[in-house]
Amino acid sequence: MPVTASDEFMRLIKIMDELREKCPWDRKQTIHTLRHLTIEETYELVDAISANDWQGIKEELGDLLLHLVFYAKIGSEQGQFTLAEAISGVCEKLIVRHPHIYGDVKVENEEDVKQNWEKIKLKEGKKSVLGGVPKSLPSMVKAIRLQEKSKQVGFEWDNTQQVWDKVTEELNELDEAVRSGDKDKMEDELGDVFFSLVNFARFLQVDAENALERTNKKFIDRFTRMEKEAALQDKFLHDMSLEEMDALWNRIKKEPL
Numbered sequence: 001m002p003v004t005a006s007d008e009f010m011r012l013i014k015i016m017d018e019l020r021e022k023c024p025w026d027r028k029q030t031i032h033t034l035r036h037l038t039i040e041e042t043y044e045l046v047d048a049i050s051a052n053d054w055q056g057i058k059e060e061l062g063d064l065l066l067h068l069v070f071y072a073k074i075g076s077e078q079g080q081f082t083l084a085e086a087i088s089g090v091c092e093k094l095i096v097r098h099p100h101i102y103g104d105v106k107v108e109n110e111e112d113v114k115q116n117w118e119k120i121k122l123k124e125g126k127k128s129v130l131g132g133v134p135k136s137l138p139s140m141v142k143a144i145r146l147q148e149k150s151k152q153v154g155f156e157w158d159n160t161q162q163v164w165d166k167v168t169e170e171l172n173e174l175d176e177a178v179r180s181g182d183k184d185k186m187e188d189e190l191g192d193v194f195f196s197l198v199n200f201a202r203f204l205q206v207d208a209e210n211a212l213e214r215t216n217k218k219f220i221d222r223f224t225r226m227e228k229e230a231a232l233q234d235k236f237l238h239d240m241s242l243e244e245m246d247a248l249w250n251r252i253k254k255e256p257l
Contacts, residue, residue, distance in 0.1 A: 013083070015220055016069050020077075031074055038067045050213060096120060118152040142210050143198040160203045165194045218257065225252050 019026040039064045048056030072083035097120050099105035107113050118129045121131065126132065129152060133145045139237050150156070157163050174189040201208035226248050237245060 012066065012069055016066070016073050020073055029070065029074070030072060031037050034067060034070060034074075038064075044145050051211065079151065096124075114148075115152045118149065138209075140194070140198060142209060144202065147199055147202055157199075157203070160200070163196070163200045163203045167193070170196045221257055222249065222252050226256075236244060 020028070041060060045057065045060035045064060048060050049088050054254070069083065072081070072086055075081045075086075075176060076083065076217075095102045097117050099116065099120075100107040105116065107116065115126075121132065122129065129149050130146055133149065135141060137145065170189065170192045174186070177185040177189040200210045226245065227237060229248055229252070232241060240248075
């Protein structure tokens with residue numbers, strides 16, 4: 001018989017139990033010492049997804065699953081909750097928040113599903129539709145989530161042109177702030193520009209976070225090629241003038257990535 005996901009999941013739990021009992025490093029870990037490692041693993045998964053690396057996605061999902069089991073093991077030891085309770089909780093949440101599947105609610109599209117989801121969360125005791133957005137999210141990701149959530153209650157522009165007009169308005173306000181020389185005002189207005197651009201990307205159905213990451217990767221690729229080109233000339237970038245580096249950059253830009 002083929003090995004099932006259930007078999008392997010139980011095997012992972014057994015291994016976790018053994019490591020927690022016998023391994024000095026695993027015995028020492030707490031929810032706080034694991035926290036930064038979990039963040040690192042999450043970003044490694046994001047890197048694999050961005051690269052469309054299915055083998056990497058599979059490996060990173062396994063690493064994250066280990067962390068989830070680890071937290072549940074510690075939670076059980078502390079008498080806080082069991083793994084079964086954590087799994088049961090998310091199962092019940094999914095059933096309650098999908099009344100169009102497990103109840104008699106009718107939906108027409110995915111937007112109806114999202115709106116129902118937010119309404120149900122408010123009925124469950126959430127004080128705001130924005131309450132579920134983690135405070136520690138990276139700022140751009142947080143902006144996307146805030147906009148997506150506020151949209152579910154109808155707080156949304158009607159069309160893309162309106163959003164672009166808002167971008168232009170915020171750029172003008174930033175220009176005024178720069179002219180004033182007020183650093184605090186500049187930071188405030190620059191944040192507004194970023195937020196409006198994220199909103200514009202959302203209307204274009206473009207992932208703002210991924211778009212910026214693509215540019216980051218492009219910059220890294222071109223800059224490291226500049227360093228290599230300079231080395232071929234027996235130079236370092238810091239020995240070159242800005243005009244020389246700019247000419248080198250423009251030439252590399254014309255080359256395929």
